[in-house]
Amino acid sequence: VAGGWIIVARTRRRVRIRQDVLADAIPAAGPRAGVGVYLPGVVMALVVAAISYSQTGSYPQVRAWQQATAQTPGLLARALDPQAQPLNEEEMARLALGLRTRLQNDAGNVEGWLMLGRTGMVLGNAGTATGAYANAYRLDPENRDAALGYAEALTRSSDPEDNRRGGELLRRLVSRDHTDIRVLSLYAFSAFEQQRFGEAVAAWEMMLKLLPAGDARRAVIERSIRLAQEK
Incomplete structure (x- = not known):
């Protein structure tokens, strides 16, 4: 018990000493510095922050x-x-x-x-x-x-x-109108890319029926048909 009391007493004494030291370290209250003392530093900090924001922040994007x-x-x-x-x-x-x-x-x-x-x-x-x-x-x-x-x-x-969804949408568009060259062209391209060569050939052949005899696109379509038929 005595030993325990000695430990407690020493601990309390140590605490009191620390509190005294801290109390001595706190400076005495004096007159406060005016706002003008801090104003130049605040302004400079704002300028630096603005420059940094304009260079590295989101300002260029804005x-x-x-x-x-x-x-x-x-x-x-x-x-x-x-x-x-x-x-x-x-x-x-x-x-x-x-x-x-x-x-x-x-x-x-x-x-x-x-x-x-x-x-x-x-x-x-x-x-x-x-x-x-x-x-x-x-x-x-x-x-x-x-x-x-x-x-x-x-x-x-x-x-x-x-690609699959696009092909399905094109198929619906073709079923509504068999005379739209652009729709037929996209449909043929989509079918060829998805290795549905029969559908591609059918679309290209339909385009040949719609294009005039002297149209330069006919030669390209005919080559595409031959290529698809070889697959």
């Missing part, structure tokens, strides 16, 4: 988005005007960004989704093209441009399931 949004009307007008200078790849990318921004506030605009889908196809951006055409087709399944664009994007996908 600025690019603002520029693309402002330029969208002019870029869109040029893209739709066959007499205007064609857009280069950078301008097409800005147009796509501007269209996506517009469609966030106007998601029911079928023509806007179609334009974004076409832009995505030109840029080789399969995700943008497929998503845009899917939205257009969902909004208006009877819109032929939406259905055909969606089918084309699916057939050009690297996903076999997308």
